[in-house]
Amino acid sequence: MRSSCVKVPKSNGETFRKKLIEIGAMDTSLKIKSDDRFLYIPIFDGSLAPAGTDVTIEQFDAVQKPKSIGEILGFSPSYEIIGDIAVLPEGSIDVGAALLKVHKNVKTVLAALSPVEGEFRVRRYRILAGENRTETVYREYGCMYALDLQRVYFSPRLATERARVAALVRPKETVIDMFAGVGPFSILIAKRAKHVVSIDKNPDAILFLRKNAALNSLANIQVIRDDVHEVSSHLKSQGDRLIMNLPHNAQEYLDDAMVMAKPTATVHYYDIRPEDSFEEALKTIREVATRNGREINVLGIKKVRPYAPKSYNICVDFQVM
Numbered sequence: 001m002r003s004s005c006v007k008v009p010k011s012n013g014e015t016f017r018k019k020l021i022e023i024g025a026m027d028t029s030l031k032i033k034s035d036d037r038f039l040y041i042p043i044f045d046g047s048l049a050p051a052g053t054d055v056t057i058e059q060f061d062a063v064q065k066p067k068s069i070g071e072i073l074g075f076s077p078s079y080e081i082i083g084d085i086a087v088l089p090e091g092s093i094d095v096g097a098a099l100l101k102v103h104k105n106v107k108t109v110l111a112a113l114s115p116v117e118g119e120f121r122v123r124r125y126r127i128l129a130g131e132n133r134t135e136t137v138y139r140e141y142g143c144m145y146a147l148d149l150q151r152v153y154f155s156p157r158l159a160t161e162r163a164r165v166a167a168l169v170r171p172k173e174t175v176i177d178m179f180a181g182v183g184p185f186s187i188l189i190a191k192r193a194k195h196v197v198s199i200d201k202n203p204d205a206i207l208f209l210r211k212n213a214a215l216n217s218l219a220n221i222q223v224i225r226d227d228v229h230e231v232s233s234h235l236k237s238q239g240d241r242l243i244m245n246l247p248h249n250a251q252e253y254l255d256d257a258m259v260m261a262k263p264t265a266t267v268h269y270y271d272i273r274p275e276d277s278f279e280e281a282l283k284t285i286r287e288v289a290t291r292n293g294r295e296i297n298v299l300g301i302k303k304v305r306p307y308a309p310k311s312y313n314i315c316v317d318f319q320v321m
């Protein structure tokens with residue numbers, strides 16, 4: 001389209017461009033053009049040109065708005081971005097290519113080949129597009145997490161929950177992260193607590209957890225690679241706060257939590273429950289407390305996120321007396 005423009009020598013072009021943007025005169029919907037000696041910077045109106053500049057009328061091309069993924073593919077796939085890797089529940093090569101095009105910061109696109117499975121709660125992936133790797137660095141609440149999606153569990157969807165728990169931690173606390181993974185609870189909490197004990201059975205998770213403690217310059221994390229059942233007796237009455245982020249199986253470790261909990265310790269117990277059976281989780285917790293000679297005080301039950309239709313990932317916060 002034709003537009004008024006400021007014609008400036010190329011050597012002064014950048015200075016003029018900044019000035020025209022600053023005074024709100026430049027029409028950024030049009031592409032600046034040039035010849036051997038001059039830049040032609042489109043402006044909304046000739047009267048907006050700074051005094052003494054050469055104003056002409058020229059033909060300009062419109063700036064192309066980057067296409068959305070929906071515009072490229074004709075549908076909008078669901079995906080999440082972890083560091084510089086996009087992860088889809090399923091997908092094809094064209095979806096991978098489209099994601100690389102739309103997200104300049106994404107370098108690899110993965111499609112899941114399995115659900116989260118096994119003792120280490122990991123997932124298998126296929127590389128759809130981009131670099132041949134599953135390792136990345138993810139940033140959350142000012143912390144950095146190196147991780148390999150194929151070797152460890154990780155979900156960015158728990159970010160708000162991690163921040164909620166971390167905000168409850170007091171400076172004198174010793175916190176035991178019973179199923180720590182690469183440390184998204186442990187690292188955030190270690191910034192506030194006196195001491196964090198992070199346990200995980202997966203050697204790869206432990207490798208990244210140690211790396212992440214160093215990446216975030218934290219020296220108050222004690223990392224233990226073992227089964228919680230094996231180590232709980234060595235941590236008797238040490239925890240002011242315990243995190244049990246092993247939904248589906250956390251109840252198998254409630255006895256261990258009772259052993260490690262100081263009197264009045266707070267426990268964050270994660271579970272997956274249909275909406276009408278949150279009370280079942282409380283019943284289980286009470287039974288285990290009783291057989292350990294402890295009482296509990298329920299602080300709250302929180303829906304962390306929907307898990308399946310009418311089923312939720314929940315967190316029961318309770319105190320062990």
Ligand SMILES: C[S@@+](CC[C@H](N)C(=O)[O-])C[C@H]1O[C@@H](n2cnc3c(N)ncnc32)[C@H](O)[C@@H]1O
Pocket residue numbers: 119120121153154155158178179180181182183184185199200201202205226227228229245246247
């Ligand atoms: C759901 S992931 C949670 C990881 C981490 N808390 C997070 O939010 O990313 C559960 C973790 O528990 C670990 N795990 C499973 N069973 C365990 C056990 N008996 N003892 C210690 N760690 C265990 C797995 O290896 C896995 O890293």
